[in-house]
Structures are given as structure tokens and as C-alpha cells.
Amino acid sequence: MYEIISKRLIAPAVWRHTIKAPEIARKRQAGNFVIVRPITGSERIPLTIVSSDTQAETIDIIFQVVGATTMDLAEAKSIQDIVGPLGHPTHIENYGRVVVVGGGVGIAPLLPIAQALKQAGSRLTAILGARSKDFLILEDDLAPISDELLIATDDGSQGQKGLVTNALKPLLDKKAVDFVLAIGPVVMMKAVSELTRSYGVKTMVSLNPLMIDGTGMCGVCRCKIDGQTKFACVDGPEFDGHQVDFDNLTRRLSMYHAEEKKRKEIRS
């Protein structure tokens, strides 16, 4: 059992949990994730570690309630199982002029990597996308480390109205970008990667396929990268966005939509 030290609702249906996990807090680097099984009998799901505190021996995770398992996690008083830190940590270097693009709850895994890139000396532009003002998360954490912060919302309730790619394109046109990191919904990562490809700007994305064990054992997280099969859990989760088969990922993510819907109905 792992104690939940604090729980905060940071946007509609989006929670931030601080969890006591000493070893994970000590080993965790930017880009690592954990597999969480909230209660006995729930699924194992992957979640990126947003931050860690080695003094308090805690890690933070942020998740949106979408199905039965995230409902369990939102309601839990403690967490049954958590294992990590998993996946390769992000390769960090001073890339020069970096643009980090986050969409929805994808801003959560983006934050620690943005912090590390900034620390390595990169000039940081953050582009954050959300459905509306209410759904925008972590703006206050990204603002102080960003040399430039751009916001795009679907309804224009904050920042510019429209997609993150609209905010990114002028920067690419100005040739003001050396490296892009994009994390968010698959459609967003695909759109960003397609846009940067035409400018020849290296773009990394963090993939979020289905996982069970997260240790390379089951292979459900397999993705197509440059025509090769890779396991996101041990080979990723970050890959070159210009090499990712996003349609394959979208299709594989839909595998259990019917069962998940049914499960959610049974649970609620």
C-alpha cells in the first residue's frame, strides 16, 4: 500500500495526487512513468511522474478521470500498487531554441521535461493547448521557466482561439525553432509532427499506448517506429515524431473502447 499524501482537483475531472513512494522518488528522472493499480481488482495503467520530492519521498501524478480505473484512482485513500520509475528517461541536452507543446493532460508529462530542458540551457517556448480556460493545467508551473508562453484554447476563452499548431507555425516560419517536444492527444502529436516535418525540425513525442506490466513482458504497448516494432514501455516512451505511425497508435488505443464503456457503466 502506498499512502496518498494529498489530492487536488486541478481542472474539471483532472486530479493531482502526491504519493509516498521513497525509492521511486529517489530514482525518478524527467520522462519516467509509473504503472499504477489503484485498488485490488483494478487495471494497471501507466502515468507519467510529474514531479518528485526526495526529502518528502513523494511523487506526483496527474490524471483525468475517463474510465473505471481512473475513477478508482480519484476515489482511493491509498494506492494498492505502484511500480517504477519505468521507461527511458528523456535525453536532455541544450538544443538551443526549444518549443514544448502540451495538449490537455499531456501538459502534465511535459512539465518535468520542459524543466530539465530549461535547466540544460535551452531557450524555452511553451505552447499549451486546452479545450477552454477551465481545462488548462500547470500554466503557473510553466510560466516561470518559459522564455515565452503561448496558449491556445478551442473556444478562445484564454490565449488564442484554435489549435496549438496555429501557434507553432509562425515560430517555424521565423526559423526560430531548433527542437520540438510535443505531448498530448495522438491527433495533436500527429499534427505537430506533420507540421515540423516540412520544416525539418527534430520533434520528439511521448507515446501513451495501452500497457499492462510496463516491463517489456507483454508487448501490448508495441508501436510502429520507422517501420519497426518497438515497445513503448522499455524502448520509449519517447520517440522521433517523424517516425511514429500515429494511425497505428490511434487504432491500438481504441482496442477496448467497448469493454471500457461497459465497465464504466457497471462501476457507476
Place this chain on the structure above:
Amino acid sequence: MPLNLNRVSMPEQESQERRHNFKEVNLGLTPELARAEAGRCLFCKKPTCIDGCPVRINIPAFIQAVLDNDLNEAVRRIRVDNSLPGICGRVCPQETQCEQTCVLNKKGAPIAIGALERYVGDYAIRECLATECVVAENGIKVAVVGSGPSGLTCAGELRKQGYSVTVFEALHELGGVLVYGIPEFRLPKEAVVQVEIDTLKTMGVEFKTNYLIGKTLLLSDLMEAEGFAAVYVATGSGYPQFMQIPGEDLNYVYSANEFLTRMNLMQAYKGDAAATPIFVGKSVAVIGGGNTAMDAARCALRMPGVEKVSLIYRRSEKEMPARTEEVKHAKEEGINFQFLTAPTEYLGTPEGAVRAARCVRMELGEPDASGRRRPVVIPDSEYEIQVDAVVVAIGTQANPIIAQTTPGLEINKWGYIVTDEDGLTSIKNIYAGGDIVSGAATVILAMGAGRNAAQKIHEVLAR
């Protein structure tokens, strides 16, 4: 006295009944059957059965004890060489080991050594016999990485020698392949595996789940910061292999590891009551001819709504590596065997779900490196099988995590850990065994490696 060739048969659940449930298929010998079978043993002066056993159990000695109805003695005799008879009696390929080398095999009726071992093992489980060996801790800490058969065996042996043993497991449940891989109908979890693990707990072995060594803690952390004097790495070869044919990434094409993990560890077989789903549809194809393929096929068959399960194997029945009994049970239950057949491509629906397997017929050519005749494609033999799900059970590869995070640990070109015959790796006081050294093999070989390493660790640390 004339030879008695009436080998007893294990009572089992009727095939048409059991194909709809996940309860154990084999029901175990009754005391009468066990003694009758023990009575057939010739107690050879030079018992060849022992030569067939990878851990050289004194088979005639335990059979004599069964015959004498002294089951405590039978347990003791087996436990000298094998701590987990209830498990081995169920999952060992006896027909290629002890029962193959039994002299009565020449007459077609070897002693049912596996069934007798299980009989003794079940007695030990029922009577909780393992607590006999709780010994005081000597203060020297040894870590075991992985709680599968190899790790459990090594942990038990070291604890008996007085060491303080901690077993680290990456998953949330203990047991490794015994829990995530082998299904309930072949190896009951609560009644057998859990009891064996509880026995080790009673003996004082400490277990830590949710520790992925190589990530949560490194091997070097165990040796330095955590103060372990030695480590035994038994992480298994969990990393699924695919055939790299078109369509393998379609939805509902599973690795056997994924399929069995969903089924067993995550209990998807419970249907709507399980949080982790599995989709099987009506028609399932399983690719492969080993025990894992049999387990996957028989799990699939037991799911509600499944009408047909085809097992596709590229060689003939004779070359299948699965246990004879599993093949027999699978046939009785109605698995459709397609021998000398191999898939070349999977075809999908517009939504990306698999809908058919395109296959070719094979014939056997010259023997290959394994000594088995190599399957060769018959030209123009292509045909399609309609499927809703596919399970790829063609084997596993070495899991890379420990090797990636342990500088100086020697691995071979396939990624398996290199050890000497004592199980010692290229790093002092770090030992390894089981599938992560040998590649995918059997439970008994993994246990043998665990026992062997425990002895060597004791020899080195006792100095």
C-alpha cells in the same frame, strides 16, 4: 513376479464439462491409485529414472515411501532435491524426463512418476509440512530478483541455510510465470502456488512486490546501499517474440504473454467482473506448438462465446515441444490442430481488427540445428482462416532491463546473462539462473538452477 503394465490413469474432469470452466483438469490420484501405481515400481538396482530427472530426485526412495504409506518420508525424500513437488508434479514434461528413462517405458507403461510426485506434493501442501525448517537468521542478507520458480527455490534453499532472504518481484503478485503464465486449470493459484509461497513466508523469507530491479533499485544498489552480500537474478525471459509478418500489429493479435497475463494475472477470464478486459470473439487462432500455445488455446476455448480455436504449428505433431498430456487434453477439449501450417500475414477489417490469418502448408525437409526436420513451404498452398483474435506463442527473448542498467554484466548475443556452471555472472557475488540465463526452458530446470546457485552462494559466503 510378472510385470504389471497397468499404468494408472489420473482421474480428471470430463472434457466437455471442463472446456467451459477454469477449474483444475487433473484431479489427483486417490491413495488407492497411488499405492497401486507405486506397487508397479521395480525398484531397479540402478534406477535409470533418476538419470532422466534434471534435479536427480531419488525417485525409487519416494515411491517406496508411498508404497509404505509413509507420506512424511516421501515428502522428505523429494524435498532433498526439489522444494516444490506439488508444482513439478503438475508441470514437468515427465514423458521426456524420468518417465522416458523408466525401464518400464520400454514396455509402454512407465511408472506415473509425475502423478505420484503430485500426490506427495499435495499431501505436503495439505499438511503444511514445510515449516519444519525454520532456522535462525545468520544476519547475512541475500537478495533474489524475481519470484518465479527459480527465485522461489533459491530463496527457500538459502533461508534453510540461515540467510536473511529478500525476494524482489516487479509485478503486484508473487509467483512469476506460475501466476501470470500457467492457467488455473493446470496449476491452481490459491490451492498450490500461494501455499508454497506462504510456506516460504513462514520460513522467514521476505517478499517485496512492485520492485523492478534495474529501475526501482539497481543491482549495484542491492550490493552496496542495501547491504546484500549476494544477489541471485532470476527474472525470466519475459519479452515476447513476434514473427515480423504483416498485420501482427492489428487489434486482437496478442503475444502469448499478453493474452495469458490478461487471463491469469489480471483475471480477465472472469468476464465482466474483471477490470482488465480481453476480447476473443468466436474464432481464435493460436500460433505455436509449446506448452504456452496449449495454455493459450485452452484458455481461449473456455471463454464464453468462443466457437472455434485453431492451433497452428509449422511442424508435425511429433515435433511439438508441448507436454504430451497437454496435447491430449487439448484434443479432447476440441482444439482444432492445424499441423504443418504457418501464418504469412494477418488481414484486418477497416477498423483495424484482425479478421483472417493467411496461412501456407508446410512439409518437413532436412533436420536443422535443433535436430528436428525443418519445415519447408509447399508452393501454392495458401489459404485463409477467418479469425477474431490471434495469439502468437512462438517463444520469448531476453528482457533487456537488468542488462541495460548493470554495467559490467556480461550477456551473450541474444541478451541472456552469461554465467559459469555455478551460476556466477561476470560480477562478483551476483548469480543468475533460470530462463534469463538458459532462454525459455522448463520450470524444473529453472528450479534446478536456483538450487544450484543457492548452494554455491552458501559455499562462498560461508567461507
